[in-house]
Amino acid sequence: MRKLVYYIASTLDGFIAGPDGSDPTGPDGFWPIPEDYLKHLIAEYPETLPAPARAALGVTAQGTRFDTILEGRRSYQIGLDAGVTDAYPHLRHLVFSRTLGESPDPAVEIVATDPVARVRELKREDGKDIWLVGGGELAASLYAEIDRLILKLSPTTIGSGIPLFGRDAAFEPAAWTLTDHTVLGSGAAYLTYERAALGG
Template sequence: MRKLVYYVATTLDGFIAAEDGTFDGFIFEGDHMAGINAEYPDTLPTQFREALGLQDAPNKHFDTVLMGRSTYQVPGGLASPYAHLRQIVVSTQVTGTPPDVEVVREDVVGRVRALKEEDGQDIWLCGGGKLAAALLPEIDTMLLKIHPVVFGRGIPLFDGKAGITKFARTNAQLFESGVSFMTYERNS
């Protein structure tokens, strides 16, 4: 069975973006970039993959990306940001998407359960915080890029009512840049 994997950058105080949806405070230079990009080239937007010469790199972990409206419509965003993946946007407001972007308007939990039953690689939950809170019961793994920065306010990792759910840390990578890459698996 495929897993739903919440792979996201976060601050020390648990925010995935500033209040306005930007993430300028995250560190985009340093030794963590090469390591993470080499292991997870599938999570780079298609245009960045091309710029880095990774357009032909195989998807190592994911064949599907799931994102909320705000993540999909990030300022300056593309209509098809992850063309190398099956793209699914959860929103009741998004319209006019290209044919390679599926929009789910209702029963997102049911849709995710159906996706998990399909053959293929894992499903990347790219954001945002509201969608992550709604899907917490379905999240199997969390891959957190923890940046050594505090936003004070912003969009939380889980934005909404979410019950207590325990995860076990299964891997930790520490980089000279100060970024920590942590892997957590849902406790059985």
């Protein structure tokens, strides 16, 4: 059975976006993108680059980790605001929204039903792992379904913003086992955790 992987960039103080939820790596973003961070991303996670970035960087590798991406309505809106209806045409793309209605792109599936039920269906299908890109609200609703966390940790603090699991996540302690890590010269780190039994 394939896994649901929350692969997300986070500040040291646990935020994935600023208070307004805008793209932290965009033109007005606060997120530094050092050269070694980008090189590691291209080498290890090429499929997680959006199509415009792949084109600009000359990245053609399909990648080996994910074939499906899940995102919430607010995360998807960032692309729509930039005129991009499908930032990941090289992946199966699902957007979870009860308000969006018809999909702005024929290749993007809008899911208005229970996210947990849909993810359980996806896990039973054949294929590579499923990438949960965010945002925090969707991650909170899928909290119990997340099998692996991959944090792209930036040596940055912002004090306030959108937390890793959104502002309204329930208190539900979970244990995670560190299974891989790469610390870069710039101070950024890629940390991989697998869900573990609580207390072990």
